[in-house]
Amino acid sequence: MTPTVPLGDGGALPAIGLGTVEAEGEDMSATVTSALDAGYRLIDTALSYGTEGGVGRAVAASSIAREDIVITTKIPGRFHGYDEAKESARTSLTALGVDRIDLLLIHWPLPKVDKYVDTWRAMIELQKDGLVGSIGVSNFTAAHLDRLEAETGTVPAVNQIELHPYFPQAELRRYHAEHGIVTESWSPLGRGSELLHAAPIVAAATAHDVSPGQVVLRWHVQLGAVPLPKSSNPDRQRQNLDVFGFELTDAEVAAISGLERGRIWDQDPDTYEEF
Numbered sequence: 038m039t040p041t042v043p044l045g046d047g048g049a050l051p052a053i054g055l056g057t058v059e060a061e062g063e064d065m066s067a068t069v070t071s072a073l074d075a076g077y078r079l080i081d082t083a084l085s086y087g088t089e090g091g092v093g094r095a096v097a098a099s100s101i102a103r104e105d106i107v108i109t110t111k112i113p114g115r116f117h118g119y120d121e122a123k124e125s126a127r128t129s130l131t132a133l134g135v136d137r138i139d140l141l142l143i144h145w146p147l148p149k150v151d152k153y154v155d156t157w158r159a160m161i162e163l164q165k166d167g168l169v170g171s172i173g174v175s176n177f178t179a180a181h182l183d184r185l186e187a188e189t190g191t192v193p194a195v196n197q198i199e200l201h202p203y204f205p206q207a208e209l210r211r212y213h214a215e216h217g218i219v220t221e222s223w224s225p226l227g228r229g230s231e232l233l234h235a236a237p238i239v240a241a242a243t244a245h246d247v248s249p250g251q252v253v254l255r256w257h258v259q260l261g262a263v264p265l266p267k268s269s270n271p272d273r274q275r276q277n278l279d280v281f282g283f284e285l286t287d288a289e290v291a292a293i294s295g296l297e298r299g300r301i302w303d304q305d306p307d308t309y310e311e312f
């Protein structure tokens with residue numbers, strides 16, 4: 038079984054989850070079904086991905102107990118605001134076909150819109166009402182996180198951020214650790230970029246007799262982050278979960294972190310907007 042990572046609100050997350058940004062022509066329900074069979078218990082979707090329906094169908098059809106699966110979804114920019122956030126959660130509950138969202142995140146902070154604090158207040162109530170298990174954010178900087186804490190007193194359980202060896206985010210991870218926030222990594226494998234051919238990754242893969250993808254995911258785990266690799270290939274799904282039988286040396290971790298060169302996606306949360 039995949040180990041778990043404790044959340045600051047008393048809950049816990051599986052140490053690796055499945056990403057669900059859909060490839061063209063992909064049947065997300067089939068992807069999630071094979072992932073559940075492979076042992077995934079954390080599924081990351083978002084209202085804006087259009088994959089909530091497929092995720093919900095796979096969870097409903099599975100024989101795995103609902104309470105053993107952690108479904109994450111996210112509030113898009115067009116639903117920022119107090120009433121809008123509640124509507125977003127209701128829309129996701131319906132699309133997923135569940136009576137509770139296990140982890141609900143604000144997808145992007147959109148500081149120019151300046152409604153993420155109101156959005157957050159609605160999420161605190163959704164959690165109190167039991168419609169949502171844990172609440173968190175995505176793509177928030179330390180300044181955005183400081184503001185949530187100062188204005189509401191409630192610290193997000195999770196911040197899901199772009200994180201991979203090209204963009205290790207040491208400073209923000211340090212902030213998370215100091216504030217009891219769990220780091221989730223999006224595009225953890227660099228979304229099929231040339232990352233998996235980088236020399237320190239290939240060298241570690243040879244040394245431990247594993248694949249480059251497993252090395253990168255193990256690097257996330259050793260940093261204390263929860264990676265959300267997306268794969269629709271059953272073999273790669275299984276491989277991506279199988280990273281708890283070897284350990285990278287400190288030198289290997291440092292060499293992989295040394296690949297740092299910045300964001301792949303040019304999506305700076307202070308300016309990037311997604312609605």
Ligand SMILES: NC(=O)c1ccc[n+]([C@@H]2O[C@H](COP(=O)([O-])OP(=O)(O)OC[C@H]3O[C@@H](n4cnc5c(N)ncnc54)[C@H](OP(=O)(O)O)[C@@H]3O)[C@@H](O)[C@H]2O)c1
Pocket residue numbers: 055056057058081082144175176197198222223224225226227228229233248250251265266267268269270273276277
């Ligand atoms: N919060 C946000 O703003 C945000 C933004 C972007 C993404 N996300 C989340 O993060 C998830 C993952 O990110 P991502 O989809 O951008 O990229 P990723 O997980 O880094 O990479 C996915 C790509 O890598 C391939 N792959 C998977 N495992 C592999 C392995 N072991 N070896 C070689 N290639 C492998 C996949 O192809 P196959 O399917 O063919 O295996 C797919 O093309 C998303 O699905 C989404 O849930 C969140």
